[in-house]
Amino acid sequence: MREGELFGSWTERSQIFRNRELLRPSYLPERLPHREEQIGRLARILSFPLRGETPSNVFIYGKTGTGKTATVRYVLGELEKMGRKLNRGIKGIYLNCERVNTRYRVLATLTNSLLNGTSSVPTTGWPIDVLYETFLRVLDSEERVLIIVMDEVDRMVVKKGDEVLYDLTRVNSELERAKVSVIGISNDARFTHYLDPRVRSSLGEEELVFPPYDALQLRDILEERASGAFQPGALEGGVLSLCAAHAAREHGDARRALDLLRVAGELSEQEGAMRVTLEHVRRAYEKLEEDKMVEIVRTLPSQSKLLLFSLLLLVERGAEKVTTGEVYEAYRRVSLQKGLDPLTPRRVSDLLSELEMLGVVSTRILNSGRYGRTKEISLNLPTRQLRKMLEGDGMLLPHTVSLLRQAKLGGWEWTGEAW
DNA sequence: AATCCACAGGAAGCCCGGGAAC
DNA sequence: GTTCCCGGGCTTCCTGTGGATT
Incomplete structure (x- = not known):
């Protein structure tokens, strides 16, 4: 191979992308279309520290991909800029409560962030009251307004x-x-009900709702990004609208729309196409769906995998729809075969509900009068695909393969009273 | 009209691992 | 280190349900 050949073809300028970073969820655009109202309101609320006053606490909610985080980051960035100009100490700290989710971690992260690397408190070990006192002391050491953003x-x-x-x-x-003010961000509007009433009223001084985008708004957002992200003429007509329409169906998630567009672009690039077509979008949609499923199945607890595997065997044997009792019986057999204690039907019923919530299976209540009332369960993904996922699982592999073999050879009685 | 099937799904409590408090 | 506490997974026990059958 000649020098530079390995990477040579990859360093050429892309036919499709100009700057794909613009399509990533972490990218913070300069303009946020259709969020002018929220930006305005948030800016008004947060403008108080510019006059030396404390801003109200704010509670923000809206579904994923409705621009909550981007809006807050944008406004906060502008506010800090303005604060520097006017020589006011304004600092925003962004916390993602998915990771920073205990009292200790929050206080430690805030304190360390205020200390700016000069010194630090350990990630564990201090008594909580000492930590709290330290946080207060560091915070109060100078005149400033601290705005704490607590995402999720x-x-x-x-x-x-x-x-x-x-x-x-x-x-x-x-x-x-x-002075301190808190911005709480959540995608669950009911969440405040679980809060201490004092916290609820304090946090909810101002409320901001981010409604889902509709298809037209999503299209605008995509257009805004696509002009910088793609080469001129790289998109077939209707591509943006199709991405927008897909995402609008899933509660107006802009992140989803951008993912779709990016993956469609990547697919067309991989096959060396000249432009992104509607077909690429369709395939991108399938790819994203499949990736999501693979991830869900992969991270399932082992009992759920076993249950799913039992269902798979039944479906592979030609049963389109299966009742709870049948799945349970199959599951019980598989468990015993593997030398495991089967769970009780009650628990399995809960596991099935979880699988349904994750979208792996669909169920509907079926009334057969005299013959009882049960759930009809069907798989939401092709058996071949599911089998591939489950076979790739380390825990299941040795046993399942032999089970599958037995099943194929007819070593098991899968029907009738032999059960 | 009464019965009864085959579950759904709520309530209470057990067990255990892990992290916080002492 | 020991103790305490909490939450998640799980079981046990239970009541509820809609319509075919009696």
């Missing part, structure tokens, strides 16, 4: 980290020079 704040409650919300919404009374 609903995760805190699950982890019982909501005490820290109480700390933070009440902290102002203990501060001399600094």
Whole structure:
């Protein structure tokens, strides 16, 4: 191979993309179409520190991909810029409560962020009250307004980290020079019901709702990004509309629309096509769906995998739709065969509901009068695909393969009273 | 009209691992 | 290190349900 040949063809300028980074979820655009109203309101609320006053706490909710995080980051960035210009100490700290989800971690992260690397508190070990005192002292060491953004704040409650919300919404009374305001972001509107009433009223001083985008708005967003992301003329007519339409059906998720467009672009690039076609979008949609499923199945607990495997065997044997009792019996057999204690029907019923929520199976209640009332269960993905996923599983592999072999050879009685 | 099937799904409590508190 | 506590997975026990059958 001649020098440079291996990477040579990949360094040429893409026919399709100009800058694909613009399509990534982490990219923060300069303009956020159809969020002018939310940006305006948030800016008004957060403008108080520019006059030396404390802004209200804000609670924001909206489904995934409705621009919550982008809007907040954008407004906060502008605010900090303005603060520097006017020489006001304004600092925004962004926390993702998916990871930073306990009282300790929140306080430690905030403190470290304020210390700016000069020194730090350890990630574990300190008594919580000492940590809290340290946080107060560091925070109050200078005149400033601290705006704490807590993204996915609903995760805190699950982890019982909501005490820290109480700390933070009440902290102002203990501060001399600094002021704190909290922006909570959640995609679950009911989440506030679980909060301590005092926290709820304090956090909800101002509420901002981000409605889902409709198809036309999604199209605008895509257009905005696509002009920079793609080479001129690289998109076939209707591509953007199709991406938008797909995403609009799934509760107006802009992230989804952008993913779709990016993957469609990547597919067309891979096959050396001149432009992105509607067919590429269709395949991108399938790819994303499949990737999602693979990930879901892969991360399933082993009992659920076993259950799913039992269902798979039944479906492969020609049963289109299966009742709860049948799946349970199959599952019980497979478990025993593997030398495992089967779970009770009650538990399996819950596992089935979980599988349904994840979209792996569909169920519907079936009434057969005298012959009882049960759920009719069907698989939501092709058997071949599912089998591939399950066979790739380390835990199941040695046993399942032999089970499959037995099943194929007819070594099992899969029908009738032999069960 | 009463019965009864084959479950659905709620309530309570057990067990266990892991992390916080002492 | 020990103790305590909590949450998740699970079981046990239970009540509820719609319509074919009696």
